[in-house]
Amino acid sequence: MYKIKVNEHIDLDVETGKTGSAINGKAANAVISKIDATNYHIIENYRSYNAEVVSFNKEEKTAVIKVNGNTYELKAKDQFDALLDQLGLSNLNANKISDIKAPMPGLVLKVLVNEGDEVKKGDNLFVLEAMKMENIIKAPADATVKSIKVKPTDKVEKGQLIILFK
Numbered sequence: 001m002y003k004i005k006v007n008e009h010i011d012l013d014v015e016t017g018k019t020g021s022a023i024n025g026k027a028a029n030a031v032i033s034k035i036d037a038t039n040y041h042i043i044e045n046y047r048s049y050n051a052e053v054v055s056f057n058k059e060e061k062t063a064v065i066k067v068n069g070n071t072y073e074l075k076a077k078d079q080f081d082a083l084l085d086q087l088g089l090s091n092l093n094a095n096k097i098s099d100i101k102a103p104m105p106g107l108v109l110k111v112l113v114n115e116g117d118e119v120k121k122g123d124n125l126f127v128l129e130a131m132k133m134e135n136i137i138k139a140p141a142d143a144t145v146k147s148i149k150v151k152p153t154d155k156v157e158k159g160q161l162i163i164l165f166k
Contacts, residue, residue, distance in 0.1 A: 101161055
């Protein structure tokens with residue numbers, strides 16, 4: 001059983017089993033044909049749908065799909081996620097970060113955030129050149145930038161403090 005939230009306001013209960021699938025208790029009898037790595041053709045109740053998987057994150061159980069040109073954001077929870085929610089343990093895996101340190105020695109080329117900026121997990125923070133390669137350092141979790149300890153053209157050593165978060 002999966003609980004799927006579509007665009008933050010539609011809730012679906014999806015069950016899959018040996019006898020088929022059901023959405024909100026109603027049997028789902030769709031024929032799904034894979035066209036390529038991200039595109040599918042679906043026929044359900046004599047209606048045709050073209051679906052594209054725009055993005056998929058298995059660890060976070062999220063996806064963005066386009067169906068006949070309309071975009072949908074999906075967030076899934078399985079029975080284990082529901083149990084963690086019931087026990088009040090669902091936020092234990094949320095990353096709490098207080099700083100970012102240089103992962104390697106190098107030269108700071110660009111700082112892409114400012115003090116006070118709110119960043120989301122995966123947002124670009126700064127560009128570090130190391131061994132003639134540009135490395136974009138990303139935020140490991142949602143946070144607010146408290147202070148930035150470097151500026152472009154600064155040389156940094158591995159482990160040197162770069163950004164502090166609130």
